[in-house]
């Protein structure tokens with residue numbers, strides 16, 4: 224602490240905005256965030272604005288135009304660099320490259336590589352601010368390889384963040400006054416490549432701006448080798464503010480803080496950004512407002528529910544993809560269901576919010592033994608929620624939570640017959656799990672036998688076929704001790 228000497232620069236940062244375009248407390252929305260940025264820029268012209276990933280996906284505002292709307296807004300806000308998070312890959316890497324081209328600022332990542340070892344993006348940028356040279360090195364979570372549809376990262380690899388950071392810090396340390404790492408790595412203990420690991424492995428990083436774990440660090444953390452780690456939560460709930468003072472090529476003081484909606488109460492939203500957001504919304508409105516069905520009951524898609532047990536929405540979706548494909552069995556991962564649908568009129572927007580990934584319905588001709596293996600995989604964390612939890616149709620089974628992993632599933636019936644491990648079944652699923660997503664590796668060895676269009680279309684068509692939707696869970700998945 225004490226006062227810093229030398230030049231003062233400010234770095235503003237966001238992460239995991241997930242396309243939260245409009246204010247919805249505690250989310251501030253893009254216009255308010257832009258207003259905060261304006262205020263800081265007017266106080267100190269030597270201000271940078273950076274994003275630590277997961278910006279272009281997460282609401283219909285983004286998914287309807289495959290990310291382009293968010294890029295337009297970020298251009299207007301004056302972002303100066305961003306790192307792709309795992310969700311930036313959700314529209315495929317070709318689309319990500321297109322979005323990067325539309326950006327008026329660089330998309331950076333040191334560790335996203337093609338199979339020939341070359342990088343997909345520039346690894347870093349050096350920004351000169353008031354004569355101070357700020358090196359910004361970017362890192363993407365290796366978890367992207369299994370957290371998005373494998374086809375979205377086909378031909379790519381994501382290398383060890385620490386190793387890349389070490390090389391690049393060495394390369395630029397003597398050329399710059401400040402080294403910033405912009406990382407979508409996160410701080411979850413479940414991840415091997417956290418920001419904590421990188422700052423421990425690599426000395427010489429002044430500031431690590433993090434994302435991915437949605438962590439709220441009110442005043443940052445000073446970690447190994449004196450690195451200041453900052454992270455601004457999620458969903459535009461916060462704008463991160465880092466103040467740096469630099470004297471004689473050295474950082475003499477650094478501090479991190481967050482601005483939330485309460486602190487920003489008096490700050491005016493940026494009018495241009497507000498206008499841009501509402502004009503994009505106006506364009507999208509007719510599509511989103513389109514009424515496609517009616518439900519007499521709430522369709523349950525809450526994360527803790529669909530990832531831990533049968534829900535009526537899980538049943539409905541699995542029924543829909545079985546119906547469209549005429550498969551014997553359907554299985555779709557609970558983690559792919561991203562929202563509930565309220566009772567009443569169902570709009571296209573509601574359906575896209577539930578199924579934002581643009582997944583396809585596919586079928587596999589699969590051995591009964593692998594169907595069983597798939598169910599075991601799906602319930603491996605049960606009763607803990609996990610993305611792979613199977614929502615099913617055409618099949619019923621029981622889970623013995625006390626039994627060891629790999630032998631928890633029993634009393635498996637297809638129609639009214641016991642599952643035959645040696646028989647071949649037609650199984651409908653989505654193209655994410657079909658290629659091994661959520662560790663459904665037993666699916667990946669089968670070629671796709673049939674393709675039946677988009678999941679959201681299948682759900683809409685099935686709801687229309689039902690007329691009034693009035694579905695309750697029917698106990699197709701239940702808990703019970705092995706006999």
Ligand code: ATP
Pocket residue numbers: 239277309310370371372435436437556557558559560580582609610611653655656661
């Ligand atoms: P964060 O916003 O912090 O990055 P995350 O997306 O990494 O979150 P989750 O919200 O748990 O973490 O989402 C991961 C889960 O989402 C996967 O386990 C899987 O169930 C589901 N998922 C991701 N991509 C797809 C896809 N294309 N199709 C179906 N399900 C998917």
Ligand code: ZN
Pocket residue numbers: 277308309310434435436
């Ligand atoms: Zn993420």
